[in-house]
Amino acid sequence: MPAGTLLYAQSGGVTAVINATASAVLQAARARRVPVLAARNGILGALREDLLDTSSLTAAEIKGLAHTPGGAFGSCRLKLKSLTEDRAKYERLLAVFRAHDVRWFLYNGGNDSADTALKVSQLAAEFGYPLTCVGVPKTIDNDLAVTDCCPGFGSAAKYTAVSVRECALDVAAMAETSTRVFIYEAMGRHAGWLAAAAGLAGAGKDDAPHLILFPERVFDEADFLARVDAVVKRVGYCVVVASEGIRTADGRFVADAGGKDSFGHTQLGGVAAYLAGRVKDALGHKVHWALPDYLQRSARHLASQTDLDQAMAVGRAAVECALAGQNAVMPVIVRDSDTPYHWHVDIAPLSRIANREKTMPKHFIRKDGYGITAAARRYLTPLITGEAFPPFGRNGLPDYVMPDIRPVPRRLPAWHG
Template identity: 65%
Template sequence: MAATAIPRNVLYAQSGGVTAVINASACGLIEAARAASPRIGKVFAARNGILGALAEDLIDTSAESDTDIARLRHTPGGAFGSCRYKLKSIDEQRAQYERLIEVFRAHDIGYFFYNGGGDSMDTANKVSQIAERLGYPLICVGVPKTVDNDLPLTDCCPGFGSVAKYVATSMREAGFDVASMARTSTKIFVLEVMGRHAGWITAACGLAAQSAAEPPHLLLFPEVAFDEVRFLARVKDCVERYDYCTIAVSEGLRDSAGRFLSDMGTRDAFGHAQLGGVGQIVAQLIKDRLGYKYHWALADYLQRAARHVASRTDVEQAYALGRAAVDLALAGRNAVMPVIERLSDSPYRWQVGVAALKDVANIERKMPADFISADGFGITDACRAYLAPLIEGEDFPPFRDGLPDYVRLQNLAVPRRLPDFAL
């Protein structure tokens, strides 16, 4: 569908777990949309993702100054609110999809940008399909975001590089601490990181070690079935060699039967198993079997919120993809997503490409086999070459009174024009 010459409005929404740089994508997108005036009208944001779109709870970003929009580039979290809410198939939830089109029509939305992961790309793709079925002129563009780095067809995902930098930094710093205390106190340190099915964040912890003697000594990936006997033997050997052992473990660690070690027996809004506490499970196993004193830590929200130690590469890519999304929309590219294409490792060079949403939605990219060491407990040189550029560079936020100075937007509501809609 060719872009229209009549200015139409934008709706932007954030989805899923937020990151240290999702707002950098929002910044790039809003700045590009403002620069495209008069081809684009107002830029609205849905409060709390697709839920805000369904509820007609929209934010008028034109009320925000250029200065405050620019400050989004170094502010973590989701400036407009996010959600975990998965729309099912169009046939199953046609009323919800039709409601979205009603909201778009009421506010003359011609461009819909959904900033999220695989489930969000699926939603954006379905919205483009229902718009076409109903004859409503709409261009849908996905904007990639996920700390898990598991979207296909892009070299990396905005949000991952900063998490990678944070966990590698944390592991290196904790390693110095444990090494100091190992002789008379703690022998074991376990860091649990995010990653349900893909071990990218766990692999990033491995960047902290420059030799086999340095932390982390062992990595536990979701892609490698947990073998208790082999694992405990390696822990014992490590302690005997170095006097301590440090371990990074993915929340999605599974046993040989494919069961999550930390499955809590509940499901989230996307139908995924609720996980938590695998770090403590692994640490307690070591204590029970080998008798070593341990400490364990759960990186949890800290890893994805740590804007103070964000990767400059990550920030630049997140911002660039936000701007690229607007360029694609204005070029009439529907149901697509801008991606990162790697041109070389050293020096690291990249460019923005494009992928179809149908080829991205609901597809998880796991760690390649050649990125995991033969014994299953480490990363290879190929993995290190891939990861290293993604954590390069610093992009510190401004500080005030000793703390990061982040922006909180006004987020003024757009007057509603439609009746309430029950979710």
């Protein structure tokens, strides 16, 4: 095995278990005596040569990362364009890698991050620099291609299903004299996986959620309002789960907040508030709504054991395939069976994952478009199974780890890109 340094970076929105992946990466690298640097705030840290020396972390701190949410080294939303359009940035990355003898680059993120890792590998090959680039899967949206599921999703799905079940019990208790309609907004721009997970909260015809709105189906407001009213008359109340990415027939996001984020994506937010207003105005029902937002991805206190196991497995696999020289690849989850649930990690080329998006299969969405099928339940249930509680302190709060990691000295001129 050649000498050198491994650089690990986190990308995009963090998850309840992304630090578990980081913990597995650090443990696997230490077992092979490979030094690891971490980029502060993701790819920005790499560009700025703002790198952290993980050798200062104790074994206990590394182990503790596995039950700590957030991003231990910081993350960012920064989409690098093509090798032509952002040539200077890619060459800056390569210069930083050279300066710190980085021979292995692990980029922990989603579709856009897989594309960046692929392009970095292509530039290194062009310059003849010996660099192995590995994408590491992470997203609560579960929209990565090739992998059966994505680390981060299972815990967010568990939080969603539990929250919807608990809220439904609250609404049912008060519906006679108070709230008749409750609307829960789930993350999901183009893929309705998290909204679908809410369907696990109930199994019977009249169990909540009564209506699920998927981005894969066109939102018909008149039909939606009629169904809400019908459920209220039949059950006494109605619980709705709406994906943030639902669109009208003309392709417009219902929750288009105006503007773009740094990935170039339309900023979304407020679909639950909008729907609540329409229900109140059109039907006259008292409505409450919730926008859990970051709570969905940070709820480490209710993490899925399956999700935690898979997050750590892809971290270990990423180190092993990087050190084996498997370039421009990503470790992915392969499902062997539903019942009993069995899975294993395989390796897939980044070219099959970068900038691709996995949406909900048609046979996972009920024919009326407002719920999940038995096939979806078989797929989703194992992913939220098992509890991976963090340790709690005497103050009643989770004992999360927030290590103070020292930066390594810069060796290049400051970057002003």
